[in-house]
Amino acid sequence: MMDLWSLEPVALPAELDVLRRDVRAFLAKELSSGRIAANCDQWLGGWDHAFSLRLGERGWIGMAFPAQYGGSAAGALARFVVTEELLAAGAPVAAHWIADRQSGPGLLKFGTEEQKRAFLPRIARGECFFAAGMSEPDTGSDLASVRTRGRQVNGGWRLTGTKVWVSGAHRAHAMIALARTEPRTANRHAGLTQFIIELPDPDVHIRPIRLLTGEHHFNEVVLDEVFVPNARVLGEPGSGWHQVTSELAMERSGPERILSTFPLLAVAADHLAENGERSSASRVGAVVGRLWALRQLSLAVAGRLEAGAAPAVEAAAVKDLGTRFESVVIDTVRLLSQVVPDLGSNRPLPRMLAESILHSPGFTLRGGTNEILRGVVAKELGVR
Amino acid sequence: MMDLWSLEPVALPAELDVLRRDVRAFLAKELSSGRIAANCDQWLGGWDHAFSLRLGERGWIGMAFPAQYGGSAAGALARFVVTEELLAAGAPVAAHWIADRQSGPGLLKFGTEEQKRAFLPRIARGECFFAAGMSEPDTGSDLASVRTRGRQVNGGWRLTGTKVWVSGAHRAHAMIALARTEPRTANRHAGLTQFIIELPDPDVHIRPIRLLTGEHHFNEVVLDEVFVPNARVLGEPGSGWHQVTSELAMERSGPERILSTFPLLAVAADHLAENGERSSASRVGAVVGRLWALRQLSLAVAGRLEAGAAPAVEAAAVKDLGTRFESVVIDTVRLLSQVVPDLGSNRPLPRMLAESILHSPGFTLRGGTNEILRGVVAKELGVR
Amino acid sequence: MSEIIAALVATVREASAKQCDIGAVTACADGGWNAELWTALEQIGVTMLSVPEEHGGAGGDVAAAVAVLEVLGEYSAGVPLAETALLAGWLIAGCGATVPSGPMTAAVASPELRTRQEDTGLSVRGTVARVPWARYAHHVAVLDNGRVILLGRSDFLLEQGTNLAGEPRDDLAINAIVPASRVHEPSADSAISVQAFYGRAALARAALMAGAARRALELAVAYAGEREQFGRPIAKFQAVQQHLAAMAGEVLLSKMAVEAAALALDTQGDADVAVAAAKLVAGQMAGVVASLAHQIHGAIGFTEEHPLRHSTTRLWAWRDESGNEDEWSGVLGQRVVSEGTGGLWSLLTGAR
Amino acid sequence: MSEIIAALVATVREASAKQCDIGAVTACADGGWNAELWTALEQIGVTMLSVPEEHGGAGGDVAAAVAVLEVLGEYSAGVPLAETALLAGWLIAGCGATVPSGPMTAAVASPELRTRQEDTGLSVRGTVARVPWARYAHHVAVLDNGRVILLGRSDFLLEQGTNLAGEPRDDLAINAIVPASRVHEPSADSAISVQAFYGRAALARAALMAGAARRALELAVAYAGEREQFGRPIAKFQAVQQHLAAMAGEVLLSKMAVEAAALALDTQGDADVAVAAAKLVAGQMAGVVASLAHQIHGAIGFTEEHPLRHSTTRLWAWRDESGNEDEWSGVLGQRVVSEGTGGLWSLLTGAR
Secondary structure, three states, rough: OOHOOOHOOOOOOOOOHHHHHHHHHHHHHHHHOOOOOOOOOOHHOOOOOHHHHHHOOOOOOOOOOOOHHHHOOHHHHHHHHHHHHHOOOOOOOOHHHHHHHHHHHHHHOOOHHHHHHHHHHHHHHHOOOOEEEOOOOOOOOOHOOOOEEEEEOEEEEEEEEEEEEOOOOOOOOOOEEEEEEOOOOOOOOOOEEEEEEEEOOOEEEEEOOOOEEEOOEEEEEEEEEEEEHHHHEOOOOEEEEHHHHHHHHHHHHHHHHHOOOHHHHHHHHHHHHHHOOOHHHHHHHHHHHHHHHHHHHHHHHHHHHOOOOHHHHHHHHHHHHHHHHHHHHHHHHHHHHHOOOOOOOHHHHHHHHHHOOOOOHHHHOOOOOOOHHHHHHHHHHOOO | EEEEEEEEOOOOOOOHHHHHHHHHHHHHHHHOOOOOOOOOOOHHHHOHHHEEEEEEEEOOOOOOHHHOOOOOOOOOHHHHHHHHHHHHHHOHHHHHOOOOOHHHHHHHHOOOOHHHHHHHHHHHHHOOOEEOOOOOOOOOOHHHHOEEEEEEEEOEEEEEEEEOOOOOOOOOEEEEEEEEEOOOOOOOOOOOEEEEOEEEEEEEEEEOEEOOOOOOEEEOOOOOOOEHHHEEEOOOOEHHHHHHHHEEEEEEEEHHHOOOHHHHHHOOOOOOHHHOOOOHHHHHHHHHHHHHHHHHHHHHHHHHOOOOOOHHHHHHHHHHHHHHHHHHHHHHHHHHHOOOOOOOOOOHHHHHHHHHHHHHHOOOOOOOHHHHHHHHHHHOOOOO | HHHHHHHHHHHHHHHHEEEEOOOOOOHHHHHHOOHHHHHHHHHHHHOOOOOOOHHOOOOOOOOHHHHHHHHHOOOOOOHHHHHHHHHHHHHHHHHOOOOOOOOOEEOOOOOEEEEEEOOOOEEEEEEEEEOOOOHHHEEEEEOOOOOOEEEEEEHHHEEOOOOOOOOOEEHHHHHEEEEEHHOOOOOOOOOOOOHHHHHHHHHHHHHHHHHHHOOOOOOOHHHHHOOOEOOOEEEHHHHHHHHHHHHHHHHHHHHHHHHHHHHHHHHHOOOOOHHHHHHHHHHEEEEEHHHHHHHHHHHHEEOOOOOHHHHHHHHHHHOOOOOHHHHHHHHHHHHHHHOOOHHHHHHHHOOO | OOHHHHHHHHHHHHHHHHOOOOOOOOOOHHHHOOOOHHHHHHHHOOOOOOOHHOOOOOOOOOHHHHHHHHHHHHHHOOOOOOHHHHHHHHHHHOOOOOOOOEEEEEEEEEOOOOOOOEEOOEEEEEEEEEEOOOOOOOOOOOOOOEEEEEEEEHHHEEEEEOOOOOOOOHHHHEEEEEEOOOOOEEOOOOOOOOHHHHHHHHHHHHHHHHHHHHHHHHHHHHHHOOOEEEOOEHOOOOHHHHHHHHHHHHHHHHHHHHHHHHHHHHHHHHHHHHHHHHHHHHHHHHHHHHHHHHHHHHHHHHHHOOOHHHHHHHHHHHHHHOHHHHHHHHHHHHHHHHOOOOOOHHHOOOOO
8 A cells, every 4th residue: 555655746847838838839829720629538539630740740749759769758747748738628639649648658668679660750750540459349347358369370470359449440550459379377367469450451350339429439340360470569479468557557547537528627617717606616616626636646647657667556546536527527517507518509518518428438437447447446455 | 126116106195294283383392492402313312211201192102003002003104204303303212213113113013912012002102212232243234143142941041142233222121132042054044033131131231332422322232141031032033034124124214314414404404594695505405305305215115114015125225315315414514504513512503513424424334334225226136 | 106007107118119129229219209109109198198188188197197208218219298298288278278189399488589469460589499309399389478379380490409319409490470379378277387387397307317217227237237247247246236226226216206296296286396306306316327327338338339328318418408406406495595494394395 | 755854754653653542542532632742743853844944943845744744644643733833833934033932823813803002012802713722832823914923821711622523623812912022024025824824724734634534544444354244354345445445546636635735835836726626625535535434444433442533533623624625616716717718727737
């Protein structure tokens, strides 16, 4: 339990203020020119290739990569600042999201020199997008139970199986897939391997899994004896589980676990500033105060990442608290604005409210359900 | 699951209005004369022998007993009306509470003619109070694990063991204790028997278990080879589990599971009516609306009891919802009044707030924890 | 429930089960108009339930109508029974007029609606927003300054809109001369008022919500029993059991509140508190039940192809229609204030 | 945390563990004054932490003082360190005066406090309510209309009162002529204001709360591992595990908010948002943690003889002291309003 209590707050270094101002100025222009529009949950729903290219030009994708791979080795805190500014503005960041958050860092950590040269600079330019093939029809949050199999063949591997909930697979340039490459033993976590599958591929069949709104972000990806050359194995064969779980701290503690509904809150706050009554102010204040604290917590975890640690338990706590908060924002705005949510409205409040409500089930499911996350925390407490 | 959905609302028969008005008039006089004072959670904390006697005189204890045992066979709905009026007024009803709610009905259902004659009329007069010895140091909500043993001897039984959380044992005239009378078998629920132990008894040692406020309501009761004559066995030897659980519907669904903090809410509402602002009104309104609904649910269960059913699952749901609500009342009043809770205050709001907060842990523990209650409901849903 | 109503409800359930394919991805369940079901309900004789027989209704009380609405809510049924029977039918019959046949809807006039008496009838101009099912309604009853104006389909232009569940919520641009035969004044003994209208609309919505929530719960229970994770059905996880039980409690509470409010409306003069509480509790319930149902279903329930969304999108849509939790708690709060010192308990028990 | 502060905190932890018998039913844990601990803390040199050395303080920053307060909160320690160091010491040093030794407390004058300049000094009359630890304080610093009046024990009559945890919260009836040597004006560069006073008091309270909550969690974890029910430790029940994890999340969030707010106070001009958020979140956390801790402990934790109450009664008491959740969310809401359109994100990040 001590590890949890040794987390420390982070005061962002003053030099990041310059970076933040640059991002803000850029975003203000993007929004005012109408090139992008503010929306909620844009790291899932906002796919905009051209916007990603513009970010790439400015060096705001793959920031953590060393210079020889197209990055600036800027560190976790700089990435935090850029990311939170993008999310708070409701900018469309879905296209490069997985590549920037997971695949890129994974390649950097476990990839071969050739793989890094092949992918990282393109990722950083906003030219190459990744998908992550983890879940399967029967796995849910239990990743160790994957059934996709990798069979060694001449010069590489043949993968067969079905991945689900693969966001952006229909538009990505590559997918990193987790597959079982050794028979299952008592150690369920052994014998898994990560593969880089370049897309499109004639043996990879991608079908939409539409959200309840009809939106197409997720896919079912059927791998039908897909050939993956040895050069596209990521890291050590058999170490897939370790590699995947090492990403979790990064995946679970970022500002995207807090800010999915921030654009809605910002619109409500503007409303309030313009014509709010005292009691509404207090209710918005309650949400704002909690958000302030959650941001500090997320930032503190970024500080640990920056220091090279893998604060998986703290990250689980951030995600549990943060994703529940994202729905609290919805309820607060909904009740005090007394606006009927309406996807078809041309006013931002009813429209963002509708989008947020309809996306809300995903908040506490994606990246590990909150029940699973609390299990992770409970284990740290010594009671599991 | 169907049973749950067939619950029906109850419109109280008009003739009970007369009864309600009588109780209200009586209580108004009791309060205005200063003979009693309104307080929260008085079915635990408000022991007032004289008040119980006055209720007994009016026929408002043991109302369900037939006339030959001192009651008026008035039924569950009439009892509901009297009980909720007493609780809403914050009247001190602890002395006769167990006798009226559990022991009396248990005696009526399972007792011998001699036992009924011996106890029921005295209970109804408010002269004879009961305690219930169920929990033991290691049982908690798992009643089947009782270790108190009953050993058959000449003319009766010898009981040995320790009961805890026995409210009012230090002032009651009798205690009904659950004991194991046959060796434990695979059927954990078999072989338990209920005994009526008249108090005081030289072999019954009663020690206070003080609440965190220092209040003395609960006791540890050590039974040291206590002799109980055969004539004081309640019901069938070995049927104790069945007898105890048959009381649960009555014990879990009553208005006391909703109204423990009502006197506090009433004071806050008075405050509001006198000088409330609009936003506070809405927050009180939210609590009042939910209370209205909870009362209808509790009443519907009383309707089933009146019809002779044992709606144990519905009762579990009432208690889970109701006891959580009792704490919502506290938080609502606390936040909107912005009064610092103070046991030493001579104003009702800070004092009742303090009492309610300090008593609140009990709400969701007594009579089965809310986790246990939800387990009961889950079982009915077919998932346990 | 009387045996007659129980039989009626059973028949409605049968018809709904037949006409509403719960697994359907689109069609009726997607907010569309279910003509077959409407015809079946007309044949059963429930589309005018609670409207007095002497005015062309089917008789019965609000409790019976609410019981039917709960079933329709369960089946996400695409029919404006609430609007036809409990609102339009009630308004027209309350004026002593005879209710026309066919599906109807109803609305309260917005303050901008302009009327002027002309030789040929009442000139009516203005807009009414988000009228449920208007595009399928044969008539729209508009409550305007105490009188009831019955509009036909040709009296307005219609701009289609929907709620979160895709149900029709249309804006009407009215520009018509309505003949006197379609402009009604309430009878002297009628309870028609804007407040009463909102109350009935809220109660109807709350009844549909109780039904939708019950279905969401049943889907979650079934799914939890089938779906395996970590080697066993997720129903065996205590966290899932606790979620399901919490949902059941909320559904039971809402259902009882709705039915008790209907009873109050049928038997008492003042059912305001009851109706406000029913919609308030339904709104609180909707958020809990929808989010737990999705949490239990995991990602699959969040897709277009899973029937859960029919129930949850309706819960989300309906909680904000006819007044959300804040609006009704505001109403209740004002009642507490106007009741004065010592009045709370009387307000709750309805007994003075 | 710097190594120096870490060492300081470890020493305070050691002293607290020695002087505060966690299992004690009464004595120090029951709200009483813990003279031995105070002496130990004076020896360690933390009772004037964050007060500049040139004014007789121990130096250090608010972050260090907050770290110490978290430990004292864990141990339900009966010492007015928050009042002495963060309030009275801050007020006096902020006036450029030298802080006296011994335990102190501080208060903001109520509007009814009457002062008049007389030959012998300042005449001060009136009452100040619920002053923490006043009965044990050698001096009470009163912030009155921008100046700081230092009262001695003979300047007031004291009526004892307590909070929910039994800690002293005394009413003072002041009637004194205070010599000029004990009436101070803030230095030109001081940040002294009523608002700043309330903020520091709130932050100190929130730090104590984070500590008390951590203890409540640790007690619950330990209990869950020992207590058996239905044949196994209750820690094996998923519902209990989920409760414990939810508690840990709340505690972690509060702790981080408190420490980040201290950092903001030490480094930035405007720490209002930070301080308000820290107390708000602590208040929200207190209710959750106290109720879950009791729920896990079952009846035993609800008794006088169990140490859990030392932590939970403090959580309950402290959440309403120095502004409850509503008060601070009101402050934050007003900041949002005054920030104007588009200002929310700047407010949150502290970067414009």
